[in-house]
Amino acid sequence: MTSLGGTALKQRHPTSLRDDPSRTPHDLDALSPPLPANASNKHPHPYQQLNIKSNGKKPRTDKDPFRLPRSTFGACALYLGFLISLAILAFHLHYSLPTPVSSADGALVVDPLTGQKQFSEENVRRVVKHLSEDIGYRVVGTEQDQETQVYLVNEIHALREQAEQESARRSSVALTEGGGVAPAAFPQFEMWTQKDDGAHQFDFMSKVVMKMYANMTNIIVRLSCGPQCDKNAILLNAHYDTTLGSPGAVDDALPIGVMVELIRILSQRPALKKNSLIFLFNGGEESLQDASHSFINNHPLRKYVKAVINLEGCGTTGPEILFQANSRPMIEAYSQVPYPHATVLANDLFATGVLLSDTDYRIFVQENLTGLDMAVYKNSYLYHTHLDLDRNMEQGLPQHLGENTLALAIYVGDNVDVTQLEQTSSVVFFDVLGKFFVSYSLEAAIWSHTAIGALAVLAVTIGACRFTLRSVISVPLSLIAALLAPNLTALFLRSIGRPMIWFSHEWLPIVVFGPLSAAAMLGVQWLFRDEKVSNGENELSTLSGITVLYTILMVAASVARIASSYFIALYSLVSSAALIFNRKRIGKTPGGNISTVDYLTYFVASGIQTLYGIYLGFSLFDLVVPLTGRIGVTVPVDNVMAVVTGFSVFFVSPPLLAFSHRFGPLVLKKTILSLLLAQVAVVLVGTLVLSPYDTMHPKRVFIQHLRNTTSGESLLYVAHADPGPFYDLYVTELEAMYQTKATFRSGFDNPGDWNSIYPFSQFLDSYVLDTTPFIRRLTSNTTLAQSSEPLTSLIHNAPRLVAENTSYDPKTGLRKLSILCTHPNHIWTVTSFDAEVVSWSMDVDVPSKDHFHYVVRNAGGYRGEGWRLDLEYRAKGLDDRLHVELTAMETEGFGKDVERELEGSGDIGVMRKLVKARPEYITLTYFGSVLSHFDL
Known part of the structure; x- marks a missing residue:
């Protein structure tokens, strides 16, 4: 056995921290052997020999319950285990839903303990299933749209009869058993069916859309305590129509139920x-909010509406969220709901326009109403797809939305003074882990932020916060590195043709981009580490730098009057409090240097930050990841998710930056290298085994069978809504199916290709297949098969435009005409033209005084006869005609395996064949259109 000399012993067990500045007392403790059971204090433990003092107090002993574990691994495992436990708790709190209440045959359910009537999920699902599965695709203007109206009117009539019977029964019981005392009166129950025409301007996604609608239908119910309540009403709104390609169980049959x-x-x-309640069963939201516009501008009840509660759905799981609100009393009313889930962060994010979505709430706010916008948003992979069905809606979701809305409706009906409501964006609101709701004014928030800033200054004054130039620079650089570094992974995935491998689950971006983000964040700390001071001083200065960053961000957001600044203020508060807590517990060397940040400080600093940060993080990823599947082919979604992941990695637990210095540069370096290796492994494995799409996380594909009566072409347009794999994935299958080669058409160069769904058309690049050869092969008409005559010549009753009452004034240079459109068996006509319009018959201002590209969308009720538009524009003469492109959508094909057959052409096989051959990882939005050009 080789013996160790004195020098070796000194190297193995330095007796002073100055011999090895990177060692902390706990490091020495871990290296020193434990005292034997019979040992005396004559030869004290090496740690005791240091005689480390902490503010005059005795050094901590093994009995200290919060003492650092003896090994580096133990310390890391305990702290990381704590963070993981917080993540599990946040997950449970975030996704928990109430137990559904069952009922029999639509009967009321009464709580046996309270005697109160309970909301029943089973009753809601009965409505949802009938609308989404029995009726199906309820597109405005279709037969299913008409069927839905009849169903809802019958349901409401049945509800009124039930109410009348219950009122009579209670009166009879009260008079016979209650001593002749009449019971409290039930509300007056009134119903209207509204059908109106109108027009409005709808600016969306940087495009100006002029909207016309005819015979737009709403079903309206009012519950009122009488004339004293009628003048002030709260409107509850939901739409019963669906978009193309979806049966709409959650969007929006759930709120209807x-x-x-x-x-x-x-x-x-x-x-x-106090207030009456008006229920608006809205008949046209997906046609760009026509029905809500019709009600709030045309119906007699509109003048009594003082506030609105809008109910929407774009997901199928989890709790609904309050994501838009604009008045203090209505926001405070939300505190009465049993399961609050809300944040002003969503309100501010939605206001930026980054989220390519909108609701009827917009129309009501434009009419100076205040209110609340609530929506189901989790698992929006199925939003606007054929999978938006009752069976895919999570148990407890209808109960959550229903109980919250019921509590809210009762409270605003009984308590809120709606005569003084004013719009404001100066309210901070959020739920606390789904347990209770907090709201206060922005002015109160700024005062509280001032106090939090003062606490940060106090932490500096008493020496608890000891930031350095190094930490003030390194902490924000770590944030920047966390945001930018994962973009390298994103660029690599795109370069090898494997984008969006993370799309199939909301949490996968953390796995794909997280390791490199964390490595870069810690790498900055390794580069900026001060080797001249102890580990503890690096820890404390970094922890202080984090507090400085939070405080600066809080001040900047407060000056900008951003309501979402509460989130940063919370982080600043907790960080300052942790530093002050740490001040009384830090150990020092005999020379006065800081030996280490107290281990418990990390638990104090991370507890609230990490729990709330992860709780909000679930909402962020639930919203953004599925959204990347429908925001267009040009958006670099891998880079978007890389940045979102980097932001989340940093803000989940920033104290990790300080903790990384605790064990010296070698451990930090090994941690960084391990993260880099993990990133390489994730990319290698992920590119081999991960696929962006599957049955429940499908790729969105848009199909349009366009018949151009002007050119005679019969074309199949195929497009997708994300930059993930497409041509080799799906278009090649269609080429083989139709035995023809697809041609690429850029949406930028051909903006009118998808006018039927304008303005969404701006996101769609297309592959186009000529279907004429396929139809000629399929048809049983041998004459047609051998003919060169365009197939479009067989279209009967094609949509058309004619001009009447044309005139030209040479003095003013203005030409007038009346445009008449007829479109039997077609819906959603879109006309586009370029002109300098001076006036028109639409009850809305002309959007431009200059030469402008106009797109006018028209929607209407079932079997609409057409529309008329009187127009006056600047022309060069009487013969300077207006060139107009007209696109009209066919009524067939919306969820029912039906497609119009052109006489003798066999055209019915084009869409049917495509729909039946749809791969499971594809969801189709498909329709047929007819395109024509007219010189009027």
Whole structure:
């Protein structure tokens, strides 16, 4: 056995921190052997020999319950285990839903303990299933749209009869058993069916769209305590129509079912005392919010509406969220709901326009109403797809939305003074882990932020916060590195043709981009580490630098009056408090240098930050990841998710930056290298085994069978809505199916290709297949098969435009005409033209005084006869005609395996063949259109 000399012993067990500045007392403790059970204090433990003092107190002993574990691994494992436990708790709190309440045959359910009527999920699902599966695709203007209206009117009539019967029964019981005392009166139950025409300007996604609608239908119910309540009403709105390609179980049959159940309950209880409730069963939201515009501009009840509660759906799981609100009393009313889920962060994010979505709430706000916009948003992979079905809606979701809306409706009906409501964006609101709701004014927030800033200054004054130039620079650089570094992974994935491998699950971006983000964040700390001071001083200065960054961001956001600044203020508060807590517990060397940040400080600093940060992070990823599947082919979604992941990695637990210095540069270096190796492994494995799409996380594909009556072409347009794999994935299958080669057409160079769904058309690049050869092969008409005559000549009753009452004034240079459109068996006509329009018959201002590209969309009720537009524009003469392109969508094919057959052409096989051959990883939005050009 080789013996160790004195020098070797000194190297193995330095007796002073100055012999090895990177060692902390706990490092020495871990290296020193434990004292034997019978040992005396004559030869004290090496750690005891140091005689380390901490503010005059005795050094901590093994009995200290918060003492650092003896090994580096133990310390890291305990702290990381704590963070993981917080993540598990946040997950449970975030996704928990109430237990569904069952009922029999639409009957009311009464709580046996309280005697109160309960909201029933089963009643809601009965409505949802009938609308989404029995009726199906409820597109405005279709036969299914008409069928839905009949169903809802019958349901509401049945609810009114139930209310009348219950009122009579209670009166009879009260008079016979209650000593002749009449029970509290039930509300007055009134119903209207509205059908109106109108027009409005709809600016969306940087495009100006002029909207016309005809015979647009709304079904309206009012529950009121009488004339004293009628003048002030709260509007509850949901739409029963669906978009193309979706049966709309959650969007928006779920809110429709919720409103039906609310009417059932509220019509069979004593009337609300202060305000009436108006339920708007909205017949045209997906056609760009025509029905809500019709109600709030045309219906007699509009003048009594003082606030709105809008119910929407774009997901199929999890709790609904309050994501838009604009008045203090209505926001405070939300505190009455049993399962609050809300944040002003969503309100601010939605206001930026980054989220390519909108709701009827927009129309009501434009009419100076205040209110709340609530939506189901998790798992929006199925949003606007054929998979938006009742069976894919999570158990407890209808119960959550229903109980919240019922509590809200009762409170605003009984308590809120709606005569003084004013729009404001100066309210901070958020839920605390789904347990209770907090709201306060922006002015109060700024005062609280001032106090938090003062606490940060106090931490500096008493020496608890000891930032250095190094830490003030390194912490924000770590944030920047966390944001930028994962973009290298994104660029690599795109370069090898494997984008979006993370798309199939909301949490996968953390796995794909997280390791490199964390490595870069810690790499900055390794580069900026001060080797001249102890580990502890690096820890404390970094922890202080984090507090400085939070405080600066809080001040900047407060000056900008951003309501979402509460989030950063919370982080600043906790960080300052942790530093002050740490001040009384830090150990020092005999020379006065800081030996280490107290281990418990990290738990104090991370507890609230990490729990709340992860809780919000779930919402962020639930919203953004599925959204990348429908925001267009030009958006670099891998880079978007890389940045979102980097932001989340940094803000989940910033104290990790300080913790990384605890064990010296060698451990930090090994951690960084391990993360880099993990990143390489994830990329290698991910590119081999991960696929962006599967059955429940499908790729969105748009199909349009366009018949151009002007050119005679019969073309199949195929497009997708994300930059993921497409041609080799799907288009090659269609080429083989139709035995023809696809041609690429850029949406930028051909903006009118998808006018039927303008302005969404701006996102769609297309592959185009000529279907004429396929139709000629399929048809049983041998004459047609051998003919060169265009197939479009067989279209009967094609949509057309004619001009009447044309005139030209040579003095003014203005030409007038009336445009008449007829479109039997077609819906959603879109006309586009370029002109300098001076006036028109639409009840909305002309959007431009200059030469302008106009797109006018028209929607209407079932079997609409057409529309008329009177127009006056600047022309060069009477014969300077207006060149107009008209696109009209066919009514067939919306969820029912039907497609119009051109006489003798066999054209019915084009779409049917495509739909039946759809791969499971594809969801189709498909329709047929007819395109024509006219010189009027």
